[in-house]
Amino acid sequence: MSNSDQAIKKIKMFSADADSIAESSAKVIREMSLNVNLNGKAYATIACAGNYLDELAIGFLRSERILAHSDEILKIETAERENSVNVILKRKKEFPETFKKNIASSGARGKSVNANLLSPLKVPEEFNISAKIALELMKELLEKSLLHDETHGTHCSALAQKEKIIALREDIGRHNTIDMLGGYALLQNIDLSHAIILTTGRISSEIVYKVWNLGIPLIISHSAPTTKAIDILHKANITLIGYVRGGKMNIYSHERRVKIEDKRNLS
DSSP: OOOTGGGEEEEEEEEEOSSOEEEEEEEEEOOEEEEEEETTEEEEEEEEOSSSHHHHHHHHHHHTTSOOOGGGEEEEEEETTTTEEEEEESSOOOOOGGGOEEEOTTOOOSSOOOGGGSOOOOOOTTOOEEHHHHHHHHHHHHHTOHHHHHHSOOEEEEEEETTEEEEEEEESOHHHHHHHHHHHHHHTTOOOTTOEEEESSOBOHHHHHHHHHHTOOEEEESSOBOHHHHHHHHHHTOEEEEEEETTEEEEEEOGGGEEOOOGGGOO
């Protein structure tokens, strides 16, 4: 569930320049720890802003490859006062205590994902996007990043289909926003084979693995990727349009899917 108002707190602080310091106030994003329990046992603790807890928990378990379909879930028990979500599976699995994870807002896992567990995405030849639409989608994402506008302390990501944003999530961690969208899509039984992920955050290898695991063939980012992320993008058969700013963009992988409109035929 989401409560954006509770995710923001107004605090007293001081503003300064080279010549003066004065008392002021600022809106600051909340940080809390979400306890993700699996079949009643502690599985992970995730630093987050406290919105869409059920989607975050489900999306995280999906990115951990514990869940793949909504019909694997028997029940989701969300206790907002205890900052916990307990996911009960229809088929019980036992996980050793060493599986428990503490996830910082950066999303750091402490171990790399095995690329051999994933196959390159099978993307239809006709799947593409125009550069104009990519720019318009990023503009819409930035315009709708309301928590960031108020606090400047969040990342924002969105899920788009057929050139339209269908879900948007903000959090202190860019990894969390991707997990939320993955959880949303799983709970809504949305086919992601023709979907697009939009994000304000840097594209690291872990972000690419999350998108790859979701089966999404296109990422559009306001920021830039790392070298390792680019290597994985080529293996995964995922297109990355990055550093989308000021009406321009960089295409880092599988550029054939990005099209330029022929203005001669638009009269």
